[in-house]
Amino acid sequence: MVHVEVDTAAIRGNLERLRAWLPRRVALMLVVKEDAYGHGLVPVARAVRDLVDWFGVAWVSEARALRRAGIAAPVFLMIPPVGTELVQAVREGFHLPLGDLGMVEEIEAAARRAGKQALVHIEVDTGMGRFGLLPEEAELAWQKLDRRRVEVVGLYSHLSSASGHTLEDLHFTRAQVWWFRKFLEEWEHRGIEVPWRHLANSAAVLAFDEATAPPLNMVRIGTAAYGYPEGPGQPPVELVPAARVWTHVAAVRNLPRSWPVGYARQYVTPAPQRVAILAAGYGDGLRPELRRVFIREQEAPLLGKLGMDTVAADVSHVERVQRGDRAVLFGPGISYPDWICPVLVPVLLSSPRRWHHEAPT
Numbered sequence: 001m002v003h004v005e006v007d008t009a010a011i012r013g014n015l016e017r018l019r020a021w022l023p024r025r026v027a028l029m030l031v032v033k034e035d036a037y038g039h040g041l042v043p044v045a046r047a048v049r050d051l052v053d054w055f056g057v058a059w060v061s062e063a064r065a066l067r068r069a070g071i072a073a074p075v076f077l078m079i080p081p082v083g084t085e086l087v088q089a090v091r092e093g094f095h096l097p098l099g100d101l102g103m104v105e106e107i108e109a110a111a112r113r114a115g116k117q118a119l120v121h122i123e124v125d126t127g128m129g130r131f132g133l134l135p136e137e138a139e140l141a142w143q144k145l146d147r148r149r150v151e152v153v154g155l156y157s158h159l160s161s162a163s164g165h166t167l168e169d170l171h172f173t174r175a176q177v178w179w180f181r182k183f184l185e186e187w188e189h190r191g192i193e194v195p196w197r198h199l200a201n202s203a204a205v206l207a208f209d210e211a212t213a214p215p216l217n218m219v220r221i222g223t224a225a226y227g228y229p230e231g232p233g234q235p236p237v238e239l240v241p242a243a244r245v246w247t248h249v250a251a252v253r254n255l256p257r258s259w260p261v262g263y264a265r266q267y268v269t270p271a272p273q274r275v276a277i278l279a280a281g282y283g284d285g286l287r288p289e290l291r292r293v294f295i296r297e298q299e300a301p302l303l304g305k306l307g308m309d310t311v312a313a314d315v316s317h318v319e320r321v322q323r324g325d326r327a328v329l330f331g332p333g334i335s336y337p338d339w340i341c342p343v344l345v346p347v348l349l350s351s352p353r354r355w356h357h358e359a360p361t
C-alpha cells in the first residue's frame with residue numbers, strides 16, 4: 001500500500017513563481033490531464049483557479065468534472081474526442097484540437113448537430129509526429145473550414161525534446177521553436193489573426209525564452225506546476241514537489257551471504273546484508289525504474305525484482321530500522337531524475353490520496 005499526500009499550497013507557490021517568471025501578456029494553461037498528473041483534478045483546480053487562465057485536459061469527462069466543480073475558465077481538450085462525445089464537447093463549449101485533416105469535416109458535422117459553433121485550435125506538427133497538421137495541411141484546413149460552424153481560436157504546436165539534455169535535443173527544440181514562429185509570422189503577414197498561439201510546455205517555459213516571446217501568448221504547463229523540474233540546467237524558479245509518497249517497512253531481514261532476494265533470484269547478497277521488505281509493488285503503480293527509497297532519511301537502494309505488493313531495499317547502513325518505518329518514494333528534498341512523470345504518475349493514480357491545502361509542518 002502506498003500513501004500519497006498532495007500539498008496544494010506547493011502547487012500554488014509553484015504557479016505564483018512561474019507566473020512571475022513569465023511575461024505578463026502570456027496566458028497560463030495548467031495541464032490537469034490524467035487527474036492532474038495523479039495529484040487530483042478537482043482539489044488541484046479548485047485550489048489554483050485564481051492563478052490559471054485555461055485548463056488543459058485529455059478527456060471530456062475531465063472537462064465536465066471541472067465544470068461541475070464550478071470552474072468557469074476555458075477548457076482545452078488535448079485528445080480529440082470521437083463520435084457523440086465530439087458533438088457533446090462542441091455543445092458544452094470545450095476547446096478542441098484539430099490535429100488530423102480528416103477531422104475538418106467531422107468537426108463541422110459535430111457543430112451542425114450540436115447547433116453551436118465549434119471552438120478549435122489547429123495543431124501544427126513541427127516534429128512531434130503525434131497529433132498535428134503539416135504546414136501545408138494546416139493551410140488546407142484553414143481554406144476548407146466553414147467559419148459559420150468553426151471558430152479557429154488557437155494555433156499551437158508541441159515540443160518533443162524540450163526536456164532532453166543532449167546537444168541534439170537542444171538543436172531539435174530550437175528548430176521546432178524557430179519553425180513554428182516562422183509559420184506564425186507567415187500567417188500573420190497574410191493578415192490571418194488567431195487569438196491564441198501556444199507552444200511551450202514546462203521545460204520550454206523554463207529553458208527556451210523564444211518559446212514564450214511574441215507572437216506566442218500562451219503556455220501549457222504541467223510538470224513544473226506540480227513541482228518537478230524538467231529540462232536542461234537548473235530551473236530559474238524554485239519548484240516545490242507537491243506529492244509526498246511513502247509505503248512502510250513490512251519486515252526486516254538479516255540475510256547471510258549468497259542469499260537470493262525475490263523472484264527469479266535477480267539479486268543475491270554479496271555479503272551478509274540487512275534487507276527491508278517494503279509493502280508496495282507494481283500493483284501500487286511502482287515501476288522498475290524506481291531504484292531507491294528513503295528510510296530514516298537515508299537512501300536505501302531497491303534490490304531485485306519488483307513484486308506485485310513487495311519490493312526489497314538494502315538497509316545495511318540504516319540504523320534502527322524496524323517494521324512500520326516509513327519508506328519514502330518521493331517528496332520534497334528528494335532529487336528527481338527526468339523520468340519523474342512516467343514513474344510518479346502511475347503511483348499517484350493507483351494510490352489513496354489525501355490533500356493538504358496548507359503546507360504540512
Ligand SMILES: Cc1ncc(COP(=O)(O)O)c(C=O)c1O
Pocket residue numbers: 031078158200201202203220221222223224230
Ligand atoms: C499537448 C501538451 N501540451 C503541454 C503538456 C504539458 O507538458 P509538461 O508536463 O511537460 O509541462 C502536455 C503534456 O503531456 C501535452 O500533451
